[in-house]
Amino acid sequence: MLNYTEKEVANRKALVINPAKTCQPVGAMYAALGVHGCLPHSHGSQGCCAFHRMFLTRHFKDPAMAASSSFTEGASVFGGGSNLKTAVKNIFDLYDPEIIAVHTTCLSETIGDDLNALITDMTIPEGKYVVHCNTPSYKGSHVDGFTNMVSGFIRYLAKKGPETNEKVCLLPGFVNPGDMREYRRIMNLMKVPFIMLPDTSGVMDTPMTGKFEMYPKGGTLINDIKDVGNCMATIALGLKVSEPSAAVLEKQCDIPYQALPLPIGIEATDKFVMALQDISKDEVPYALEEERGQLVDIMVDIHPYTFGKKVAIYGDPDTVLGIASFALELGMIPKYVLTGTPGAAFEERARELFEKFGMEGCMAKEAGDLYLLHQWIKNEKVDLLIGGTHGKFIARAEDIPFVRMGFPIIDRYVHSYMPLVGYKGAMRMAELVSNALLDYRDRTCEEKDMEMVL
Numbered sequence: 001m002l003n004y005t006e007k008e009v010a011n012r013k014a015l016v017i018n019p020a021k022t023c024q025p026v027g028a029m030y031a032a033l034g035v036h037g038c039l040p041h042s043h044g045s046q047g048c049c050a051f052h053r054m055f056l057t058r059h060f061k062d063p064a065m066a067a068s069s070s071f072t073e074g075a076s077v078f079g080g081g082s083n084l085k086t087a088v089k090n091i092f093d094l095y096d097p098e099i100i101a102v103h104t105t106c107l108s109e110t111i112g113d114d115l116n117a118l119i120t121d122m123t124i125p126e127g128k129y130v131v132h133c134n135t136p137s138y139k140g141s142h143v144d145g146f147t148n149m150v151s152g153f154i155r156y157l158a159k160k161g162p163e164t165n166e167k168v169c170l171l172p173g174f175v176n177p178g179d180m181r182e183y184r185r186i187m188n189l190m191k192v193p194f195i196m197l198p199d200t201s202g203v204m205d206t207p208m209t210g211k212f213e214m215y216p217k218g219g220t221l222i223n224d225i226k227d228v229g230n231c232m233a234t235i236a237l238g239l240k241v242s243e244p245s246a247a248v249l250e251k252q253c254d255i256p257y258q259a260l261p262l263p264i265g266i267e268a269t270d271k272f273v274m275a276l277q278d279i280s281k282d283e284v285p286y287a288l289e290e291e292r293g294q295l296v297d298i299m300v301d302i303h304p305y306t307f308g309k310k311v312a313i314y315g316d317p318d319t320v321l322g323i324a325s326f327a328l329e330l331g332m333i334p335k336y337v338l339t340g341t342p343g344a345a346f347e348e349r350a351r352e353l354f355e356k357f358g359m360e361g362c363m364a365k366e367a368g369d370l371y372l373l374h375q376w377i378k379n380e381k382v383d384l385l386i387g388g389t390h391g392k393f394i395a396r397a398e399d400i401p402f403v404r405m406g407f408p409i410i411d412r413y414v415h416s417y418m419p420l421v422g423y424k425g426a427m428r429m430a431e432l433v434s435n436a437l438l439d440y441r442d443r444t445c446e447e448k449d450m451e452m453v454l
């Protein structure tokens with residue numbers, strides 16, 4: 001790979017090389033899988049749907065069920081309306097879901113199919129539902145697709161009744177099923193009744209039973225989605241991914257919301273726990289206090305190895321900022337933070353974080369790609385790389401220790417069962433980071449025939 005100057009790198013506008021993102025429908029499909037009895041439906045050609053399912057299956061190692069409008073040349077010319085009508089009838093006849101969640105693709109967006117009108121004109125069986133969201137993939141990323149699908153469920157289903165249900169609507173953000181289980185554990189410990197939308201635990205992390213379940217046990221119930229209209233408040237985790245959906249619910253059902261960063265690391269988890277305490281008015285249980293204390297103890301233990309180490313972090317905006325924040329808490333320098341997802345707020349939030357910790361010379365980029373990150377690293381090397389699978393080529397080329405966190409991780413296992421959020425998630429991150437740094441130290445000692453330190 002050539003070594004370009006920063007100016008040359010900044011001037012590259014027309015071409016993306018190794019994008020740190022994927023297309024909107026991947027996120028929409030993932031969000032739809034987090035609703036119980038839901039069959040996601042890709043309104044486009046079969047290839048799109050196959051790609052999105054494959055992408056999710058490779059990360060979660062569980063089947064991602066979805067249907068397609070199966071566009072051919074005819075639909076490209078005359079529109080996909082009749083394909084969608086036939087698809088919805090066939091899906092209810094053959095696969096009997098409770099709800100179909102339709103998302104669009106590049107082709108149907110380019111044709112200009114009016115999904116609102118098409119769905120209104122359809123015959124939908126009694127007690128069943130069809131919802132939709134627009135996910136034009138030539139803008140945004142899978143993160144926006146996830147947001148759009150969650151907002152779509154709210155728009156179609158959430159209704160305000162005369163009485164509050166005294167619950168909190170929890171919007172979890174684009175996180176793994178392991179994170180959603182951790183949210184649930186924390187909410188229960190804090191004794192805050194809630195509805196989480198969506199909830200992919202029990203869907204994308206199912207146990208092996210030897211029997212195929214088209215609609216696994218997990219997922220947010222349709223009645224619960226209707227009932228989010230009666231919640232007393234919303235907690236939106238992830239300023240990029242969840243806040244827009246919280247705003248939709250506020251507008252539609254007059255439910256106030258609090259948007260927080262993903263609870264990754266000490267401070268962000270503290271904020272989440274304090275927000276819950278504000279609602280419960282109860283003491284924070286000792287179980288959580290103890291975990292926090294254990295985490296601080298671990299951070300002190302590994303501090304000699306993490307302090308002053310430069311790290312490059314890439315992936316989804318809320319996840320990257322969460323990991324960067326924890327890296328700063330570990331005394332590390334988040335030299336480069338990069339997301340492929342467009343949105344100027346990412347760079348602003350990163351700069352605020354750098355300023356808060358007195359960091360100078362750190363760089364942040366929204367709508368960036370891994371080629372750019374590689375160029376930055378060539379110009380000034382880092383001690384650690386954190387992100388999804390595709391960064392492993394940079395790590396190998398530059399001989400940098402590498403920790404896989406975020407989405408997608410397609411060449412490792414178990415990650416989707418383990419949380420990054422909460423104090424427990426931070427403990428796991430501390431373990432991964434310190435192990436990677438110490439493994440690298442041991443390996444370089446071996447290569448240089450130096451005595452290994454224990």
Ligand code: SF4
Binds near residue numbers: 105
């Ligand atoms: S055509 Fe568009 S929607 Fe389909 S896979 Fe490609 S980017 Fe995604």
